Amino acid sequence: MTAQEGAPLGLRERKKLATRRALGRAALLLALERGPENVRVDDIAAAVGVAPRTYNNYFSSVEEAICSLNVERAAQVAAGLRARPAGEPLAEALVNGIVGTVDGYTGGAEPDRAVVRVIAGAPMLRGEFLKSMTLVERALAEAIAERLEAAADRELMSRVLAAAVVAAARTATDHWLENPAGAPYHAVLRRALSFVGTEAAVAPERDG
Amino acid sequence: MTAQEGAPLGLRERKKLATRRALGRAALLLALERGPENVRVDDIAAAVGVAPRTYNNYFSSVEEAICSLNVERAAQVAAGLRARPAGEPLAEALVNGIVGTVDGYTGGAEPDRAVVRVIAGAPMLRGEFLKSMTLVERALAEAIAERLEAAADRELMSRVLAAAVVAAARTATDHWLENPAGAPYHAVLRRALSFVGTEAAVAPERDG
DNA sequence: CGCAAGTTTGCGTGCCACGCACTTTCCGGT
């Protein structure tokens, strides 16, 4: 999914993925220019130089195309957590991993408000956006589960923590969007994550 | 919205609300019978005895109609929290309020797996379902904010807690759905909520 | 070099959201 693994990718797959990305990028670009509700399937296809019918081989709705780039962050967030040292407490690892992922995504700079507003703020995309967030949850839950070796209900716990953390991040984004003069995204995100105390999770047992 | 306030409701409004509910109920019923993807707008309209065009005056998608009944729980959940004694710690009030709301909704019995699976499990409805959950978040955040009188960033905190708690409940539902032989919904829900430790919230003074 | 699998494309079908104008209903004031 991440395209960082070039080895097992056939040439055909490569081209297909490129088309998919181009469609997603074009969809997002058009949404930025004229608003998501004014983006026609034909426009996206035309922008990429592909038949409208082909577009439907990749996405089954305009919303899905616009949010598709967002989906790629799922694996990134999970990798962000896995990159944290094994000894780090889960709560800190989660915060540092996620914040680090965002930094890697934005190059350390403040996210582009226009882009975020379109993807996360447009009512038309809300459903699809939330749906894409559940993919992040799923990936993150797996990474969390790896840190909860011997817990009784590792399954439920990891999924709940992932969902809570993602929900906190999403809320932070909303809040940051609504307060343009407020704290930088960094700070809002950290504070929001601090509210979903994951202290309860590290309690059961841990080995060094 | 909640229909519990009969006083300021004109007769017209009453009928309109009845139609809306009838449409939602019919949509859900049809989705249960034949699966959400086999529900046509005309069927819903016909089941209620109304013109298809009229249906579109109430809902702008089949998904929205099917999930509409779920939306009514937003106010219920918020009320569930407000009904808790003022002295109760927030964490406990949240758990007890939500669990109590579910009980009130199911009459204390186990939720109907078929219904829950259709609403919360059908891929086609996933986006709309998650969207409806954000309404619950919003309502719950307000109720939470009322309990956080003097906190510095009551706004962000209440919204994060609401989102985290709703996310935990949703995860509990997913988990309960996937494990038919597992613990009753009650227990899964309580356990899931216990993982999103809200201990951090009751201590207003925290480093920023 | 040629085949077979995979990909793109055009077309047709069923479905849907919604603006507009018209009809029906019925609330509220006199």
Added chain:
DNA sequence: ACCGGAAAGTGCGTGGCACGCAAACTTGCG
């Protein structure tokens, strides 16, 4: 009891979308 008019229901037309199907084309691989 009556009536004016707003609100709700309805029919129709338009623009748009998802997807099955089958033909044309591309390309990896033997």
